[in-house]
Amino acid sequence: MPTVYDRHFNQVRNIARHLHNHYHIAANELLFLSSFIINLVLGRLIHWTAPQEEVYNYYTDKRNILNQLFVKNGWAWTTIVIVVFYVSILTQSRPRKSKVIREAVIRYAVITMWWILFTQWCFGLPIMDRIFVLTGGKCVVEDPGRHVKLFANLGNGKSVSSTISSYNCKRIKGSSWEGGHDPSGHVFLLIHSSLYLFLETAEYWPGWGALINSISSVVHNHEKTIIEKLKQLAILGVKIHPQLLVIGMISFWWFMLLTTNIYFHSIAEKLVGMVYGYLGIVVVYFVPRIFRQQSQIGKN
Numbered sequence: 508m509p510t511v512y513d514r515h516f517n518q519v520r521n522i523a524r525h526l527h528n529h530y531h532i533a534a535n536e537l538l539f540l541s542s543f544i545i546n547l548v549l550g551r552l553i554h555w556t557a558p559q560e561e562v563y564n565y566y567t568d569k570r571n572i573l574n575q576l577f578v579k580n581g582w583a584w585t586t587i588v589i590v591v592f593y594v595s596i597l598t599q600s601r602p603r604k605s606k607v608i609r610e611a612v613i614r615y616a617v618i619t620m621w622w623i624l625f626t627q628w629c630f631g632l633p634i635m636d637r638i639f640v641l642t643g644g645k646c647v648v649e650d651p652g653r654h655v656k657l658f659a660n661l662g663n664g665k666s667v668s669s670t671i672s673s674y675n676c677k678r679i680k681g682s683s684w685e686g687g688h689d690p691s692g693h694v695f696l697l698i699h700s701s702l703y704l705f706l707e708t709a710e711y712w713p714g715w716g717a718l719i720n721s722i723s724s725v726v727h728n729h730e731k732t733i734i735e736k737l738k739q740l741a742i743l744g745v746k747i748h749p750q751l752l753v754i755g756m757i758s759f760w761w762f763m764l765l766t767t768n769i770y771f772h773s774i775a776e777k778l779v780g781m782v783y784g785y786l787g788i789v790v791v792y793f794v795p796r797i798f799r800q801q802s803q804i805g806k807n
């Protein structure tokens with residue numbers, strides 16, 4: 508007689524099978540894709556239940572070093588990690604190098620273009636700023652300075668603009684970006700980057716066993732000092748198993764996403780950032796699988 512747990516397990520297995528057969532999403536990919544929804548739910552639960560000093564801490568301060576140095580330059584760090592990854596993988600003698608490089612560069616270019624369109628520039632304002640102004644958002648300032656041409660003077664000591672970018676608005680002293688639906692750029696960037704790193708490197712996954720064995724052979728080498736062990740671990744994570752560097756970057760992005768989810772933006776603004784974060788990745792990694800399968804069926 509199947510228990511209620513067996514029934515639930517079977518239901519989850521059937522959903523996973525359906526997604527695998529129809530949309531070609533493997534179970535581990537599904538788990539990783541859903542981890543960002545779990546992150547959002549966890550962030551909200553912490554926000555509602557944790558004591559104030561845990562919600563408003565160093566990490567939820569915009570000026571914290573992790574935000575300013577890493578997330579604010581998030582695409583640059585993701586680029587560095589993927590370049591190191593490929594250099595390392597390709598120097599460990601791989602066949603068909605030029606094909607691997609060509610395809611990786613094309614995917615990187617498309618994924619970078621999507622990041623640019625959403626956060627930096629989309630034939631004028633980037634998509635996230637367009638959503639904000641289309642839903643009634645404005646940049647309000649007292650003194651527009653050199654951006655004066657983009658502002659209308661309200662005559663009450665304030666000027667407003669719906670043509671200046673969020674980036675430039677935030678740089679004007681005393682400005683406020685108010686009124687519209689402001690999709691979270693952080694949620695977008697952190698999900699977009701994590702998914703890109705995960706899917707781009709999945710083909711070269713050596714398995715947890717191989718990674719754990721390599722780490723433990725360094726850690727348990729009693730002839731080495733701690734400094735030597737740390738050096739060996741760094742070499743291991745960059746030259747031998749660059750997957751460790753990727754795991755480190757993704758884990759860090761996941762943690763930063765959690766702080767965004769705990770403190771910043773409304774749930775709707777985070778969900779919109781999340782949807783756009785998934786979108787570019789789905790187009791580059793999942794849609795081609797469906798077409799490839801259909802053309803395979805056509806050939807048979």
Ligand SMILES: CCCCCCCCCCCCCCCC(=O)SCCNC(=O)CCNC(=O)[C@H](O)C(C)(C)COP(=O)(O)O
Nearest residue numbers: 578579580581582583586589593611612615626692693696
């Ligand atoms: C096999 C892989 C092949 C790779 C080929 C590499 C070729 C290398 C050529 C290098 C070309 C340069 C490409 C661009 C590299 C960069 O990433 S430079 C720009 C870096 N900028 C950032 O990372 C900024 C990230 N920040 C943001 O997007 C926003 O600040 C934000 C986080 C979305 C939030 O904005 P708010 O204003 O805080 O809302």
Ligand SMILES: Nc1ncnc2c1ncn2[C@@H]1O[C@H](COP(=O)(O)O)[C@@H](OP(=O)(O)O)[C@H]1O
Nearest residue numbers: 566567568569574691692693694763766767771
């Ligand atoms: N995890 C995090 N840690 C610190 N600051 C964060 C953060 N997530 C978002 N922010 C800040 O919240 C604001 C809105 O971010 P976003 O729209 O990208 O989600 C940004 O402020 P600033 O633009 O004033 O730096 C950003 O720096």
